[in-house]
Amino acid sequence: MSDKTPFYITTAISYPNGKPHIGHAYELIATDAMARFQRLDGKDVFFLTGTDEHGQKMQQTARKEGISPEELAERNSNEFRAMGKVLNASNDDFIRTTEPRHHEACQIMWNRLADNGDIYKDSYAGWYSVRDEAYYAEDETEVRDGVRYGGQGTPVEWVEESSYFFKLSAYQDRLLKLYEEQPDFIGPAERRNEIISFVKSGLKDLSISRTTFDWGVKVPNDPEHVMYVWVDALTNYVTATGLLTDENGPRAKFWPADAHIIGKDIIRFHTVYWPAFLMSAKLPLPKRVYAHGFVLAKGGEKMSKSLGNVLDPFELIEHFGLDAIRYYLMREISFGQDGFCSEEAIGIRINADLANGIGNLASRSLSMIVKNCEGQIPTPGELTEADREMLASADALIATCREEMGKQMIHKALAAIIAVVSETDRYFAGQQPWALKKTDPERMGTVLYVTAEVVRQIAILLQPFMPESSTKLLNLVAASEDARDFATLGEVGRLKPGTVLEAPTPVFPRYVAPAATA
Ligand code: ME8
Numbered sequence: 001m002s003d004k005t006p007f008y009i010t011t012a013i014s015y016p017n018g019k020p021h022i023g024h025a026y027e028l029i030a031t032d033a034m035a036r037f038q039r040l041d042g043k044d045v046f047f048l049t050g051t052d053e054h055g056q057k058m059q060q061t062a063r064k065e066g067i068s069p070e071e072l073a074e075r076n077s078n079e080f081r082a083m084g085k086v087l088n089a090s091n092d093d094f095i096r097t098t099e100p101r102h103h104e105a106c107q108i109m110w111n112r113l114a115d116n117g118d119i120y121k122d123s124y125a126g127w128y129s130v131r132d133e134a135y136y137a138e139d140e141t142e143v144r145d146g147v148r149y150g151g152q153g154t155p156v157e158w159v160e161e162s163s164y165f166f167k168l169s170a171y172q173d174r175l176l177k178l179y180e181e182q183p184d185f186i187g188p189a190e191r192r193n194e195i196i197s198f199v200k201s202g203l204k205d206l207s208i209s210r211t212t213f214d215w216g217v218k219v220p221n222d223p224e225h226v227m228y229v230w231v232d233a234l235t236n237y238v239t240a241t242g243l244l245t246d247e248n249g250p251r252a253k254f255w256p257a258d259a260h261i262i263g264k265d266i267i268r269f270h271t272v273y274w275p276a277f278l279m280s281a282k283l284p285l286p287k288r289v290y291a292h293g294f295v296l297a298k299g300g301e302k303m304s305k306s307l308g309n310v311l312d313p314f315e316l317i318e319h320f321g322l323d324a325i326r327y328y329l330m331r332e333i334s335f336g337q338d339g340f341c342s343e344e345a346i347g348i349r350i351n352a353d354l355a356n357g358i359g360n361l362a363s364r365s366l367s368m369i370v371k372n373c374e375g376q377i378p379t380p381g382e383l384t385e386a387d388r389e390m391l392a393s394a395d396a397l398i399a400t401c402r403e404e405m406g407k408q409m410i411h412k413a414l415a416a417i418i419a420v421v422s423e424t425d426r427y428f429a430g431q432q433p434w435a436l437k438k439t440d441p442e443r444m445g446t447v448l449y450v451t452a453e454v455v456r457q458i459a460i461l462l463q464p465f466m467p468e469s470s471t472k473l474l475n476l477v478a479a480s481e482d483a484r485d486f487a488t489l490g491e492v493g494r495l496k497p498g499t500v501l502e503a504p505t506p507v508f509p510r511y512v513a514p515a516a517t518a
Contacts (some may be wrong), residue, residue, distance in 0.1 A: 004044035016076030025313035050095030055229030105239035271298035298342035323466035357509030378445030
């Protein structure tokens with residue numbers, strides 16, 4: 001048994017009705033960075049992602065393609081799994097909602113809600129959006145050019161059928177109390193306010209089963225009904241811990257989740273329905289639901305096939321390299337806001353921060369050590385005020401990063417790290433170690449030692465965001481394999497004088513845009 005604190009983090013599970021796009025990649029990279037951060041910080045991490053394979057949208061897409069929903073799910077779920085590998089995602093499990101473990105967990109969940117007296121049978125008549133897999137009240141829809149659209153701008157259809165209902169209306173006060181007592185439950189704050197006013201405006205009971213199609217988890221003892229896909233989808237987070245089938249199982253300790261990372265379009269499902277289901281099932285609630293923004297094409301347009309502005313994550317990675325893309329998305333877009341992605345912006349950002357920033361700093365300082373200090377980390381002499389300040393800035397970074405990552409402010413953690421890179425550049429330029437070579441070699445050694453030590457700490461801190469490149473940087477400063485986690489930051493892990501360094505090879509090549517073709 002590990003005595004480390006458990007930390008459970010999830011992405012949304014994606015609909016495999018098509019191939020993964022940049023939005024899916026963005027969410028997985030961000031969640032991966034948070035999971036890696038906590039692992040390096042000594043937590044026992046369980047990081048889950050997967051695919052949401054049931055529902056009408058899947059069934060309709062399969063029909064259009066002339067294949068079965070099983071085939072569609074299998075084919076595209078594999079694409080999502082493959083994307084995880086390409087992105088170097090460190091997820092510990094990949095859940096598919098078509099797996100037997102999940103069907104079993106959903107039925108247990110359903111029975112718990114029923115045992116609590118929260119499920120009744122009636123008939124449903126109302127608007128449904130297959131694209132959103134969501135019910136909309138009449139006043140949440142509008143008619144344009146003869147077509148009725150739901151809240152998120154997708155077409156709705158009239159549905160009338162026998163249905164089980166969940167007594168969501170009975171949870172209004174308990175939900176408002178939750179948002180009040182656990183103010184961190186929903187982030188960012190704007191989203192929290194939206195949800196509070198939505199819940200205050202009144203909750204209706206929720207239709208939670210369908211009879212007009214059969215691609216879903218069967219309702220216990222009434223196989224004509226399949227569960228509403230969101231009941232099934234949300235339950236995945238508990239399924240994967242095994243808690244519902246074996247409360248002493250190896251992963252049961254991970255429930256409740258520390259953070260569900262999702263996009264802003266599905267916040268209502270996660271912060272209204274999900275806590276209500278969990279309250280009804282008498283299960284603890286997740287600690288936080290954080291909604292990130294959308295990745296938009298250049299100019300702020302929504303990406304769409306018809307506009308021809310869809311950015312393919314696989315092509316971007318092919319072109320720029322994985323860590324460059326991971327870095328760009330995490331650094332450039334404020335996590336929680338919408339952001340843009342364009343090839344031009346990626347090129348500018350990675351050259352400024354990576355090639356000219358940390359890459360250049362590492363190669364200049366380390367190649368000077370290799371050339372002028374007999375290839376060994378020099379022994380520092382007495383530290384000046386400037387040296388101490390420089391080291392203090394590097395030593396202070398972990399506290400800032402912990403604080404920012406604890407609030408999902410990924411971009412701020414990265415900005416803090418890059419600010420220290422710039423500070424080190426100024427320090428290095430100001431100390432002029434190349435001039436000290438003749439006048440005061442001992443002092444040159446001290447400056448190079450301080451710079452290399454900052455590079456070590458920055459490389460350690462960059463690991464969650466750019467795992468491969470940071471490993472290369474850590475190899476350049478000859479950090480031993482077992483001294484790369486956050487416990488080695490600061491004074492305790494200082495570089496050892498006398499450690500032999502190899503001549504540095506470039507870690508972040510400068511990006512040169514291909515010449516425009518006429
Ligand atoms: O919503 N930018 O699946 P999904 C950033 N199956 N994020 C985006 C995005 C974009 N352009 N487009 C989508 C579902 N996303 C459900 C979830 S969870 C129990 C069930 C995000 O494939 C979106 O917000 O439509 C969501 O968090 C995730 O990608 C999967 O979207």
